[in-house]
Amino acid sequence: MRYKSMLSARGVTLLMFFISIPFSYSQAKVLEIEGVIKDEFDYPIPYVAINVKGTYIGTSSTEEGTFYLALSAENLASTLSVSSLGYESTTISVKDFLALENKVIVLKENVTTLSEIQIKSPDYYVKESLKRLKSNTISDTHLLKLLYRRASIEDGTAKFLVEHYMKVLDKGPSTSTVKKIEVAEGRKSADYRIAKDKQHSHAINYMVNHNPLRRGFAIKDFNWKKTGDTNYDGEDVLIIEGRKGKHNFRRFYIGIDTYRIYKVETSVSNAVFIYKKNKEGKLYLSYHNRAWNKPREQKLEEHTRKIMGKNAPESVMVAFRQEVYVLGLETDKKNMNIKAFGGIGSDMGDVKVRYNPNFWRNFSMPPDTKFFKKIKKELKDNFGVPLETQFQFASKTLK
Template sequence: MLFKKDFKKKSIIVLTILSCYFGYSQNAIEVYGIVQDKSEYPVPYANISFTNKYKGTMTNEDGAFLLEIFKSELNDSLEVSCMGYEPTKVKISDYLNQPDKIIRLKESIVELDEIKILSPIEYVTSALKNLKNTTVSKTHQLTLLYRRASSEEGKARFFVEHYMKILDRGPSVKDITSIEVLEARKSADYRFFKKKEFRHSVVPMTIRNPIRQHLPMKKIIWKKIGDTSYENEDVVIIQGIPPNGAHKFMSNSAPFKIYIGVDTFSIYRIENKSNNSLYVYKKNKDGKLYLAYHSRQWTSQEKISAELQGRLGKGVNKIQATYKHEVFVLDIETDRKRMRVRHNELAPTTDMADLKVPYKADFWANFVAPPDTNYFKGIKAELESNFGVPLETQFLHSNK
């Protein structure tokens, strides 16, 4: 039985929570925009951060960004930096008054001092040795938005999205420590070829990162293939080509690129051809780098039954299956006292789509997420139009 005194106390608590929520929503402002170069092409993976504050986001592959600010922050400035461009700054109130909501970046011109030039393997060796100094290498908590989409023969078949946390010690260590999925949603599964991973997709994200592996340095063919810059530091682009059997996580002769700062030996970006993956790093408030964005895409020709081949009217018994992953790191916590990750024991051994997480429509309706890229917009639209079922209905019935 709930007595009046207890009811009064609980009512005060509820009213306090609601007043805080509505106060927050009234003071919060969503800031959307596009980052472009002078030719009006979108600039992907640009870092958007507040001046003198640890807060911000990153543009998606279409150059779009979305972040939430408070009215008290209108006089602050946004700093925008990206590989190959000069850093720029814009006052938030001035930006919001712009009619086009576009931030334009100027390309940087790099002319490396020949005295600084080292051999390609020296750059890579120095960068790997300095990982503990240049990156967040102590245990830290990352809050992620993980998206994965599946298509067959170019048509959308499945979509799954996780809001989650992990514990990590940075790229100087191979594996992550803990995984917790806080919120999830997935579409109906229309796939013919149901590829199942034997672990959450965040695990291969880490172990297939070239700098998290023990690279066979002397076996790989290293070559400097370009110059660029990041936040006023000259950057060299080093390509590595692994020979046959060089490493179990590397496709033979599939090149990968590492973007290395000339002065600090910081690794700002990695591109791996073997699984079409990208890793983009950004600095925390202490100037240490951590993973901010990741994407990868797997495509394969998969066998189908004779019955399905006839039903699809195909001349061959194979279909093209594609899995695309996209990960945004939304927040980082380095204070161990404030880290809260309840490890899900099934996550390291279960496909992310098979983890049982209740769907909460209210959470996703109020979640301020990075904008969907055109690719994921297309996936969601196709899942509705191709099968005639609203995506919200699919979410409600597929996440029970």
């Protein structure tokens, strides 16, 4: 299987940190690793897991196959492990990768043909994978460090963006909720919304609730069938899809031998959840995005329409686009430093967290995905001002 995949109007003048950073041996002894994962036909491969073997350090590639890792000089002798659904896994030493003239890692497609005799009923694999979810994932308390982005959409265009760097204390997808959440850093774009649509709590709560592994569902209510097969890290993987009606579906990528769930796709908010292995072979969340595929109509308040004038619309169509990058994993309880955050019960845009420009300036930002590039372009077009500049002027600076 292959994946081809108002401010300026009022005269206010607003004059990714990561764009393209060549690797360097800096005085801080940081190895900045960036490259592209492609197949044999020169197509980029999305959602590839890139890990430093024997550690919890890793990342995933974007839809365009690009990836970035910030390593210490001690990792120069380490080995990168590269694996993706549908491709043969490979390894390359950090030193050899840095020596490449073109920072490209090529994966060979692994064509899998499974005999139907080997295959049990599709719903059996779903039931068995959910039964083994706790043993196949990190189910002990662990800390995830993640970048959470949420864009507010009005009439199909991004009008406001919030980014939070968060720490999440979790016990994995076999539990219905996370244990503790901290919003450690945050920043906002200029706000061009007219409807000001809000969620009832922080968006991460919706991410948890929209995950069918956590939320649960009635397997018997879906019509299950095998829609394809692929492989991951040497294991044959079945693609099992369940449908309930015309538009409601759940799609699982399940290891035929281990019953590990490597990927989940769902019609609920058009969401995708990508999981990858730690060094013990246990799975944990690596990447997630979702976008409302059915925007809803929201009427404008009367005072807003008066300000806008006689041509003001009565309502706008509102939605959200969201993206989550898991940037780090910590399993040693001694290093799970997290502060309980009291603002999770309010909309993400209302969370009171000061903007610390020094943090974002030094933050190892993952490469921009297509998902995020679209948001950045729309936000820039609203003002004619780059998003980075909007962050500086619209966010409340740390004092």
